[in-house]
Amino acid sequence: MKTALISGITGQDGAYLAEYLLSKGYNVLGIIRRLSTQNIERLSYLNIADKVKLLDGDILDLSSLIRILKDYKPGEVYNLAAQSFVGTSWQQPILTSNVTAIGALNLLEAIRLVDPSIKFYQASTSEMFGKIKETVQSETTPFHPRSPYGVSKLYAHWMTVNYRESYNMFACAGILFNHESPIRGLEFVTRKVTYTAARIKLGLQDKLSLGNIDTKRDWGHARDYVKAMYLMLQHDKPEDFVIATGRTTSVRDMCEIAFDYLGLNYEDYVVIDKELFRPAEVEILIGNPSKAEKYLGWKSRTTLEEMIKEMVEADLKRIKEEIKG
Ligand code: NAP
Ligand code: G4F
Numbered sequence: 391m392k393t394a395l396i397s398g399i400t401g402q403d404g405a406y407l408a409e410y411l412l413s414k415g416y417n418v419l420g421i422i423r424r425l426s427t428q429n430i431e432r433l434s435y436l437n438i439a440d441k442v443k444l445l446d447g448d449i450l451d452l453s454s455l456i457r458i459l460k461d462y463k464p465g466e467v468y469n470l471a472a473q474s475f476v477g478t479s480w481q482q483p484i485l486t487s488n489v490t491a492i493g494a495l496n497l498l499e500a501i502r503l504v505d506p507s508i509k510f511y512q513a514s515t516s517e518m519f520g521k522i523k524e525t526v527q528s529e530t531t532p533f534h535p536r537s538p539y540g541v542s543k544l545y546a547h548w549m550t551v552n553y554r555e556s557y558n559m560f561a562c563a564g565i566l567f568n569h570e571s572p573i574r575g576l577e578f579v580t581r582k583v584t585y586t587a588a589r590i591k592l593g594l595q596d597k598l599s600l601g602n603i604d605t606k607r608d609w610g611h612a613r614d615y616v617k618a619m620y621l622m623l624q625h626d627k628p629e630d631f632v633i634a635t636g637r638t639t640s641v642r643d644m645c646e647i648a649f650d651y652l653g654l655n656y657e658d659y660v661v662i663d664k665e666l667f668r669p670a671e672v673e674i675l676i677g678n679p680s681k682a683e684k685y686l687g688w689k690s691r692t693t694l695e696e697m698i699k700e701m702v703e704a705d706l707k708r709i710k711e712e713i714k715g
Contacts, residue, residue: 391415391416391417392414392415392416392417392465392466393416393417393418393419393462393463393464393465393466394411394416394417394418394419394464394465394466394467394468395419395420395421395458395459395462395464395466395467395468396408396411396418396419396420396421396467396468396470397420397421397447397449397467397468397469397470397471397493397497398421398468398469398470398471398472398513399418399420399421399422399433399442399444399470400420400422400429400430400432400433401432401470401471401474401575402432402570402571402573402574402575402612403470403513403569403612403615403616403619404420404432404468404470405432405433405435405436405438405573406436406571406573406612406613406616407468407470407616407619407620408420408433408436408438408441408442409436409438410613410616410617410620411620412438412441412442414620417443418441418442418443419442419443419444419445419458419462419464420442420443420444420445421444421445421446421447421448421449421454421455421458421471422444422445422446422447423446423447423448424446424448430444431573432573435572435573436573445458445462449469449471449489449493449494449496449497450488450489450492450493450496451496452496452499452500455496455497455500456500456503456504459500459501459504459505459508460504463505464508465508465509466508466509466510466511466623467497467501467508467509467510467511468511468513468619468623469493469494469497469510469511469512469513469546470513471489471493472489472490472493472513472539472542472543473485473486473489473490473539474490474539474575475539475575475577475578476517476537476539476540476668477577477668478539478577479537479538479539479540479542480537480538480668480669483538486538486539486542487538487541487542487545489542490539490542490543490546491541491542491543491545491546491549493546494512494545494546494549494550495545495546495549497510498510498549498550498553498559498561501553501559502553502557502559506557506558506559507560508559508560509560509561509562509623509628510550510553510559510560510561510562511562511563511564511619511622511623512546512547512550512561512562512563512564513564513566513619514543514546514547514550514563514564514565514566514630515540515543515565515566516565516566516567516568516608516632516634516675516677517535517536517537517539517540517543517672518533518535518540518543518544518547518565519531519533519534519535519672519675520533520534520535520536520537520540520672521534521536521672522534522672522673522674522675525676526636526676526677526678527632527634527675527676527677527678528632528677528678528680528681529565529630529631529632529681536670536671536672537668537670537672540672547563547565547630550562550563550630551563551630554628559628560623560628561628562622562623562625562628562629562630562631563630564618564619564622564630564631564633565630565631565632565633565677566615566618566633566634567607567608567609567610567632567633567634567635567675567676567677568580568607568608568609568610568675569609569610569611569612569614569615570609570610570611570612570697570701571611571612571613571697571700571701572700572701572704572705573612574612574701579600579641579644580609580644580697580698580701581701581705582598582600583598583600583641583644583645583648584648584698584701584702584704584705585705585709586598587645587648587649587652587654587656587659587702587705588652588702588705588706588709589705589709590652590654590659591652591653591654591706592706592709592710592713594709596659597659597660597661598645598656598659598660598661599660599661599662599663599666600641600645600660600661600662600663600666601662601663601664601665601666601667601668602641602666602667602668602671603640603641603642603645603660603662604640604641604642604673605640605641605671605672605673605674606638606639606640606641606673606674606675606676607638607639607641607644607674607675608634608635608636608637608638608639608675608676608677609635609639609644609694609697610633610634610635610690610692610697611690611691611692611696611697611700613692614690614691614692615633615690617688618631618633618682618686618688621682621686621687621688622686625685625686629685631679631681631682631685631686631688632677632678632679632681632682633677633679633682633688633690634676634677634678634679634690635677635679635690635694636676636677636678636679636690637676637694638674638675638676639694642656644694644698645660647694647695647698648698648701648702651698651699651702652702
């Protein structure tokens, strides 16, 4: 039986990746940091909380990573842990750098010290393209990050490349464009929209405050994207891949899709709050996934409309259950 270790298993992607690896017959281990309250809602939502083994550790604590690798000997390590919210990275740039940049280095170092044959996946991001240098971004597009988060991810990305080149490690970076789901954090714009639209439909709220709704993103479904992470580690050589849909949509149009589905006009509810604008913005992202299609046989399956519908329905159901108590 193959064993995989996931950092960030309590997050959106960690939960879907754990579900996928379990379906492939893996023994799935996850690093869980000490918090004052339990934080396994996403694993419970997918009905897998009792199927994975959660291990105390923190990607800021090298010794905990070394202990876990020595004790459990995973063949694959997926580094999904991060302070992943771009907005917060301006409020907490040092924490973001420690977790998102140095945390990745800690995991690479732990692997190098314990067993350099362990395969490593790094969660890189389209946020690294930032102020875009090419209309459609691919593996060869130069980077220009626009946030402390993007800069931290770029450091982790190059460390992954460097460990591959320096130590011949099987270390891959997936440059994933935005991906969402019903278990997306409430602070991210798609989920903020689907959750608030559902509350408005149920008469619990009457306005949705947003920042810059003219920015555009290439949005896919997390359930589709975690399969690409797995495929990268099964590929015959370690390489980096862009994972995207190849379609870009504005936040405004995404709102329209969500509200339309509920029979509402978004223009009646959305208010623009200048406080929510970012100090530096990534105006538009659109990825070219042809390398992943060609070498991994990976393709994004879920359309934005299908995903928003799934998210709105899940939010409606959850809110109704909360009301019932
Ligand atoms: P997420 O929901 O915010 O999950 C982040 C995970 O990191 C959580 O499990 C969190 O644990 C964990 N974490 C934070 N600090 C940690 C620490 N010090 N030690 C151990 N674990 C820690 O993020 P996501 O959307 O699943 O994204 C997964 C990864 O892909 C992230 O690295 C993100 O930056 C990257 N990425 C995401 C997207 C996207 O669109 N979703 C696109 C490109 C790249 P707690 O639950 O304890 O907070
Ligand atoms: O949903 P967002 O916060 O995602 P963002 O900043 O693109 O980052 C996400 O995707 C990255 C991949 O490109 C990941 F690496 C990262 O971890 C994260 O998962 O914002 C999307 C867009 C931005 O342009 C933002 O300014 O929506 C705009 N926006 C407008 N109003 C808003 C809001 N974003 C949020 N979160 N909240 C708003 O009220």
